[in-house]
Amino acid sequence: MATREKRLAQFDGSGEPPPDQPVEVLCEDHSGTYQLPFACRWVDGQWRNEKTGGAVEATVVGWRLPRANSI
Structure with a gap:
């Protein structure tokens, strides 16, 4: 299992x-870190699902530009 530090290093986006x-996001909860299985956008100070427009109800701790064939 990847450590938190290794996962954070893979999501190297800084600032907005x-x-x-659309970007890939890394989230964190009491169980650890995980990548959402869908692309997201930063809209008016809030993370939103790229396809549905719904708000992401998770703690986003990192983001990165999409990797080839990942979204």
Whole structure:
């Protein structure tokens, strides 16, 4: 299992992501860190599901631009 530090290092986005581009996000809860299985956008100060527009109800701890064939 990847450590928290290794996962965070893979999600190297800093600051706010580009508003016009979907990104991959890393979330964290009491069980550990996990990547959401869908792309997200940062909209008006809130993470949203790229396809549904629904708010992400998780603690996002990192983001990165999509990797090839991952979204």
